[in-house]
Amino acid sequence: MVVYACDDGSGLAVTYDEHGALVKLPTGSTMLSRAESVSNGSGEAYLGEELSLYRDGDLVHLQGAGKPRVCTQSPGS
Numbered sequence: 001m002v003v004y005a006c007d008d009g010s011g012l013a014v015t016y017d018e019h020g021a022l023v024k025l026p027t028g029s030t031m032l033s034r035a036e037s038v039s040n041g042s043g044e045a046y047l048g049e050e051l052s053l054y055r056d057g058d059l060v061h062l063q064g065a066g067k068p069r070v071c072t073q074s075p076g077s
Contacts, residue, residue, distance in 0.1 A: 008067075012025050
């Protein structure tokens, strides 16, 4: 499990595997499927019906409910 702190003061935890990512938010958990490819060739994309996540190193870009967030991996996670 990787813990992130977001630019809006919120946080999230993500558990990654080869097929997807389980995103745990204060409002609940959502399973996202891993996208087959990412156009720029780096990072990983995970997609769901109401939420998407793009992971690039220690940063994730989370889009959901019309509220984009940039989150940074917390030290030690």
